[in-house]
Amino acid sequence: MNARFQALHSSLVPVAFEMADPPAHTVRRLPVEMNEFLKAIPKVSLHVHLMGSVQAATAVELCRKHGVALPDFDEPEDLYDYADIYEFLHMYDNTALGVIDRDDFARIAYETLTEAAEHNVRYREMSFNPTTHMAAGVSYATCVDGLIDGIDAARADHGVECRLIAAVNRMESPDLAVSMVDTMLANPRTEVIGIGMDYAEAGFPPEGFWKAYKLAKDNGYHLTAHQSEDAPPRNIETALDLLGCERVDHGYHVVESEEIMKRCRDDGVVFTCTPVSTSWVYFGDDHANHPIKQMREFGLKISLDCDDPPMFRTDPTKDMILAHDHMGFEVEDFRQSMLNGIDGSWLDEPEKRRMRREWAIEFDALANGLT
Ligand SMILES: [Zn+2]
Structure with a gap:
């Protein structure tokens, strides 16, 4: 990072989440390169998974702490090598076995939010999988209270705010999902504000989870779900109409149905899209025909994010760089993505209005400095 950007960036982060007025630095006009610009703009993050955000070195340390066997590797990052979504999920579950104590959960939440703050993420709604941890013998309360410890520490140190989404593992039974919600109701925490649905989609349709x-x-609770990442667009309709989802995670196969695309555009449905992970797992390097590009061109509301950052060797900025370099996103599209993230979030309306107003001013000041 060069000194100029460091100076600019440190003036933006950490930032108080409850700022009443636009900060004085928004009037600055500094020339910045696109990559630096994308790192500096304020961000809402609606699509990151807790276990997918654990740094490889931390995963190795925690697995060793709890005696969890790991495959052979030269560098910790080698742990995050896989051929497909199923190998990915196997590795994901295996590293979860090393996250046991309340302190472990606090650590991983703190670390991912610290990294997020470096990219000027100011608000995140982060998914975690209670049933994955409960299957390893961890109580829901230990898991969630540890995460809250980490969130509190990250807020204090970096000014980043975070709420939690308890995600259903769709490869498990609908009954387990109901019991997960029962457990949430028996252990209410204000930080847990919604449920989601993840793991592999193909062969595991959403309707059973109604x-x-x-x-x-x-x-x-608020509702979201991964749909049409790896299945037909009908799953989006099911998520919206049967499950009552307020937004859709991924949703790429929507481009196969003009009717559903139009409906989503008319209803202002927010899609949380992750360029790097989806290129890696499903759509390859054919970025010219990537559905995110088509979704943007059609006028769907896209909020960009980074899914499982270390596991896909990405971060909040790299996903935006890919969108810029290969999916046609320009400055105005990133402005819209920022505003879509605010719209799609589960913050209350006065807070959203304040953020839209202040962040737009800040974004435009940064955009004016682009070379
Ligand atoms: Zn995801």
Whole structure:
């Protein structure tokens, strides 16, 4: 990082989440390169998974602490080599076995939020999988209270705010999903504000999970789900109409149905899209025909994020760089992505209005400095 950007960036982060007025530095006009610009702009993060955000070195340390066997590797990063989504999920579950104590959860939450703050993420709604940890013998309370410890520490040190999404493992049974929501209801925490759905989609359609979603909705939780990442666009309709989801994670196969695309555009559905991970796992290097590009061109509301940053060797900025270099995103599209992230978040309306107003000013000042 060069000194000029360091000076600019340190003036932006850490930042108080409850700022009342636009900060004085928004009037500065500094020339910045696109990569530096993309790192500096304020960000909402709606699509990152807790275990996917654990740095490889931390995963190795925690697995060793708890005696979890790991495959052979030269460098810790080698752990995160895999051929497909199923190998990825196997590795994901294996590293989760090393996260046991409340302190472990606090550490991994703190570390990922510290990295997020370096990219000027100011607000994140982060997914975690309670049933994955409970299957390893960890109580829901230990898991969630550790995460809250880490969130509190990151807020104090970096000014970043975070809320939690308890995600259903769709490869497990609908009954387990209902029992996950029951556990949430028995252990209420203000930081846990919604449920999601992840793991492999193909062969695991969403409709069986309607009871868990209804129970969560009836008890005031927000709803989202990974859909049409690796399945037809019908899953998006099911998520919106049967499960009651307020936004859609991924959603790329929506481009196969003009009818569903139009409906999503008309209803202002926010899609949380992750360019790097999806190119890696599903769509390869054919970026010219990447569905994210088509979704943007059609006018769908896209909020960019980075999914499982260390596991895909990415971060919040690198995903945006890929979107810029290969998916046609220009300054105005990143501005829209920022605003879509605010719209799609589960913050209250006055807070969203304040963020839209202040962040737009800050974004435009940074954009004016682009060379
Ligand atoms: Zn995801």
